[in-house]
């Protein structure tokens with residue numbers, strides 16, 4: 388199942404055709420007015436709900452949340468490794484803990500950069516409609 392399908396829902400909408408009701412996999416119910424609309428439509432033809440943009444927005448929000456959590460874990464991990472390396476009275480652990488501190492600290496850089504990019508993309512898509 389694609390992200391888009393997961394976000395807009397995978398419910399098969401029943402449509403009354405000439406030969407009675409038929410199931411169609413290419414339609415989804417509009418989240419706002421429940422009108423059956425095509426999966427590939429940009430917006431609901433009935434109420435104008437921007438289904439495509441909403442799907443992209445949800446995706447970006449989920450991505451920003453994931454990156455934000457990862458950033459927090461890395462930063463906390465770096466601080467914890469630094470504290471343990473400094474405070475633990477075990478000399479053999481100092482080098483690995485400091486290494487962990489630098490590795491986790493260094494990894495916050497690309498993750499933070501990606502998080503910023505995702506947030507900018509989200510702001511752009513929200514302001515462009």
Ligand SMILES: [Zn+2]
Nearest residue numbers: 417420431434
């Ligand atoms: Zn609608």
